[in-house]
Every structure is written in structure tokens, then in C-alpha cells.
Amino acid sequence: MTQQDPEDQQDQQDALAYGGRYTRSLIQVFGAPQRVLVRGEGCRVWDDQGREYLDLLGGIAVNALGHAHPDLVAALSKQAVSLAHVSNFFATPAQIELAETLLRLAQAPEGSGVFFTNSGTESNEAAFKMARRTGRPRVLALEQAFHGRTMGALALTHKEAYRAPFEPLPGGVEFLAPGDIPALEAALAPGDVAALFLEPIQGEAGVQPLGEEYLRAARRLTREHGTLLVLDEVQTGVGRTGEWFRHQAIPDLQPDVMTLAKGLGGGFPIGAVIAFGEPAATLLEAGQHGTTFGGNPLGAATALAVLGTIEEDGLLARTRARGAQIEAGITALAAEDERVEGVRGAGLLQGIALAAPIAPQVVTAALEAGFIVNAANPRTIRLAPPLIISAEEIDTFLAALPALLDRAEELSAQKES
Known part of the structure; x- marks a missing residue:
């Protein structure tokens, strides 16, 4: 029998130790790492x-910038030694500059605005609340859609295995087949739909792009019926598809609301909701929504570094x-x-x-x-x-x-x- 190298034996013991510690200390929603x-x-x-x-x-x-990118590390380190967090009773230069940068990159019109979050699901929660503020009872999303795991975002997510354990979910959400323009037209016809939520590319569904014809029809029909077009660019935004935001690959496809996260912080948790002009930017009034950490100095400085590096490089x-x-x-x-x-x-x-x-x-x-x-x-x-x-x-x-x-x-x- 071959004698096992002591270092190999120690490596195996360390690996088992980590596995055991993970199982004992974390709630097991992700399975074994x-x-x-x-x-x-x-x-x-x-x-x-x-x-x-x-x-x-x-x-x-x-x-977006890989691991330990020097620009991201420098921005995070510089900000950490001056101001890490303040409450939302105050603003910071990084927060304001990041909002201005996002509006510029999104080519948002005058009167647009940004709300910062911590994740994609929170961005979609905020967009859902915007939809509720229209006063209309119905919201449309697509089959195979994934918009997050919190209750509002989960109501917009189609997969039954995700939804069933937590029902009843917030109501009023209906699902349509992707690419079916007649079905979309029929669903919007009554004029009581608050918002249509779409992912330009359905990532969790298996990287399934929505066709240009369908996206153009969605923009035209929502505009005709006074419905918010909400584009979930959590996975496709921040340069991921070769444009700042995927919808920019199709001229004149600008949404009413866009949700972001993932690549925005390059690993630091930060998300954003961009409301393009009125009425979207005025739907949420003072006191109707909030966040503790969204857009704090560390997140904003890191996101600025990510956007700046993508642009400069x-x-x-x-x-x-x-x-x-x-x-x-x-x-x-x-x-x-x-x-x-x-x-x-x-x-x-x-x-x-x-x-x-x-x-x-x-x-x-x-x-x-x-x-x-x-x-x-x-x-x-x-x-x-x-x-x-x-x-x-x-x-x-x-x-x-x-x-x-x-x-x-x-x-x-x-x-x-």
C-alpha cells in the first residue's frame, strides 16, 4: 500500500474541514459548494x-473587471479611508457622480432619475413599486423570466419551483409567451396594464435573446397603451453584451424604467433603477421607498471605477x-x-x-x-x-x-x- 504524502493528507483534511464548517454554519439554500x-x-x-x-x-x-483589478481595488481602498457609509439623510459626491454617469451612459432625457439599491432583486422590487404607483392593477412578465427571489421580484419570476413554496405572492402578474406579439397586443388592449417587465436576453432561461421585432413591438405597444416598459438589464447591462446596456443595440428602444446590478459594482454589491423622464421618475414620492446601504460611498466609488475602466480601456x-x-x-x-x-x-x-x-x-x-x-x-x-x-x-x-x-x-x- 502506497504511503500518502503528509501534505496531501493535510490538504484533504482541510477540504473536509471547510465542507463540514460550511454545512454546520450556513443555511443550506445553495447546496454543497x-x-x-x-x-x-x-x-x-x-x-x-x-x-x-x-x-x-x-x-x-x-x-466585469475580473478579480483584484487594480483600478477597483484602488477606488475601494481610497474611499474606505475617508468615508465608508452615511445614512440617506445625506448625499456624497460619489453617489451624485455615479447617478450623473449612469444617466449619461443611458442617454436618459432631462427629468430622469436614479435610485440606488444593493442587488438586482431589490432593483426589480423598486420597479414593481413604481408600477403599483400608476394605479393600474395588472403587470405583465414573460414565461421563463427571472427577476429575483424577494417577494415582489419573485411574483415576476415564472419558474414554478421558485414560486410555489412562497405563495401567495403579490397579485396581478400575468405571464406571456416570449416573442408572441399578438398575445402581447391582446394583453395590453384593455388599457389597464401598469408595466411590462422584459429581460432583453433571458439569462436564467438559458441565454435566450428576445428578438428585435418583439422588443420593438413591446416599445410601440406599451407607449400606445400608456404602460411602463421596464427592462431588466441586471445581467445584460454594464457592458456585458458589448453595449453599455443591451437595449442600446436597437435604436429608439429606450425603456421607461431600467434595472441594474451585477456588473455595476464589479463584485461590490450595488444596483440601480433608472427612470427615464416623466412620468416614471416622479412615480415614487418622498417616503414611499428607501434603502440603508444602496448607493453608499463605498458602492458608488467602486461602481464609478468599474464604469470608468470600461470606458477608458x-x-x-x-x-x-x-x-x-x-x-x-x-x-x-x-x-x-x-x-x-x-x-x-x-x-x-x-x-x-x-x-x-x-x-x-x-x-x-x-x-x-x-x-x-x-x-x-x-x-x-x-x-x-x-x-x-x-x-x-x-x-x-x-x-x-x-x-x-x-x-x-x-x-x-x-x-x-
């Missing part, structure tokens, strides 16, 4: 065993180029490997469509090989890497993918046996 990560740099992270991974998920579209164009590289690579693979059906998405939010429901096994195989990816559903691998990812790093993953599929098939067969 795949790894315990301790350090990151650029597009790479390391676990507690010293193993290195190429991060192609970016905290699910959060780490030309990361929008780089994101479009890297997205085109992924699309070309997966399309070429699909032409010769029947296990891959294609790719969909935009920029650095891409879904690789698989012929068989082995996406969870691909995630496991990828981790074993040093890649972090996500199974958005059983047949879709989601990629949302940092916007700073290099062409060489993407090529490394594309070259490894056939072997990952081989390994995933082995794991799937083992599971069935």
Missing part, C-alpha cells in the same frame, strides 16, 4: 488546495470582439460535433446549446479541467466571463471543450448506471 475559493487575479481564481481555474462565469456576470469593443470569437468557435465546433447544436447570446453573455441534457456534467468536467462555467439549464452552458478576458484564454476553453464533452458523457453514463 463546488470549491472553496481563496484568491483571484484577472480571469483566474485559486481554491484552498492551490488549484487554478479560468473563470468563465465571472460570479454570474458580476466580475475600450472594453465595450473588446467585449464585442471576444463574443464574436466565442460565437465563431462554437459555430465551427457545432458543424463537426453533433453534441453541440450552436450558440446564442451577445458579447460576453453566451449560451452553448447542447444536444443532450448533460450541461451539469459539463460543469463538473470543466471544474476538473480547471474551468468555471455554469449550466443555465440541462442543455445550456452559460459563459459570462470578465470583460477583460483575452483571446488566448477563450481559445484555451474552446480547444478543451470536445474533451469536456467526452468526460461529461462518461459522468452521465455513470450516473445512469
